[in-house]
Amino acid sequence: MFERLRGTRDFLPNEMAARKKVFSTIKKTVEEFGFFETDTPAIELFDLYSIKSGEEIIEELYAFEDKGGRMISLRPELTPSVVRVLVSKSKELSFPVKWYSIPRLWRYERPQSGRLREFYQLNIDIFGSEDARADTEVISCAIKLLCDLGFDDSDIEVRVSDRRLLQEFLLTLGITNFHDVLRIIDKREKISQNDFKGMLFDINLDDCQINKIETFLDSKGDLLQSIEELSKNHKGEGISKVIESLKKIAQNLHDRGYEKFISFDPSIVRGLDYYTGMVFEVHDRKREFRALFGGGRYDNLAELFGGEHIPAVGFGMGDAVLELMMRRKGIWPEEKLELDVFIATIGNVEKEVSKVSTVLRDSGFRVDFDLMSRNLSNQIKFATKLGARSLLIIGERDLKDGNITIRDLETGKESKILLSEVVSSPSKHLTKVL
């Protein structure tokens, strides 16, 4: 016996049935927003990840040397691959490009609630547009997606900010070590106020600066309103440009009727160094789970990869947290098998079974029948376990008059019918699930 690798999952047919429904909802919504599906290899050159990442990230790669002596890694995220494709094809693509993908990703991390070593992640990105409408489109798609899955504004909160806002603000305070400060701000929710102050103090900020930072971070709330206030309180060329673009995003989201989902939160910074503008995060309102989405604008990644300047905005959504949240709300689909027709037999009726099953399958029904020569009772039991909607009973005795029995397994109603009748017009007597 072999054990499943830590942090990985097996999906049995009934579990897979539920996942398929969720994934198809996701795909449908995203495609309604005009995104096209892409895919890239699960393996890439190790360097694709080592170039822009720190040592800690590299430690979490599933990496190995191939037979040609190349260092290879399983992809831990999709963005580098997509940007690689984009850079190599940029001359032949017409921009903006709206792409999505639901890759399987691998990260060698310690599994926790909502975090696994192998998982799926929906990625959507818009490349080529710097316009605030692109940012809005991405955020709207995230919101619509959650609505279509069955969530509403009482379940989730989308917090939006812009990294440049915080940076410009820190500059006005004379603070330049963004990297350290952002890191601490990112932790603020998890630690006490004293620890927060202490950590900032440790990197040589004074009380006055710390107080101002706290006041600034607390200016969260309704997106439009908060931004209006910001623009009153913070003048200056750099900062007003950022505020202007946030205002556009806010107004646009408002026009789409999504204002209830959105709030402004200047403490959202999303990781480090990666993002260059708008950033957003989606959480459950109770904060029971880790972030469901994270995304934002990353305008200079293509250049980092040796291409031309291609502005980009997008997000990633992992399937693990999504499943936890949907289960908590009771909207994860039922894990049950689905079959349209099961044919039960009594005696030697092989010929008729072959004929009927073929006709039904040709008409698009999902059909199965007994392969074990079981008695009728056990066949019915088995049909129920397969989730069959309808049951056909073909028995030697009734067949002498050309009859078979047809039973609706959901209502329990059954009737006798001519076999020839079912064969000539199956859709009249049987229904397909879905």
Next chain:
RNA sequence: GCCGGGGUGGGGUAGCAUGGUUAUCCUAUGGGACUGUGGAUCCCAUGACUCGGGUUCAAAUCUCGGCCCCGGCCCCA
């Protein structure tokens, strides 16, 4: 890598504090009976103390270590 809580048939469990007959119950799976209606029922069978060391006359039970699972930290691209 660090910290905490756990591992009893395929799944879910009782037993463990206070060591002592054949390890409980539900479910699942397989077979059989009811001679074509039973999505049943009844009968039979299958099947477990995570692994290794220690204490003891005796360990599922106490103890140490490994492995694995769950949760948290770190990190979260």
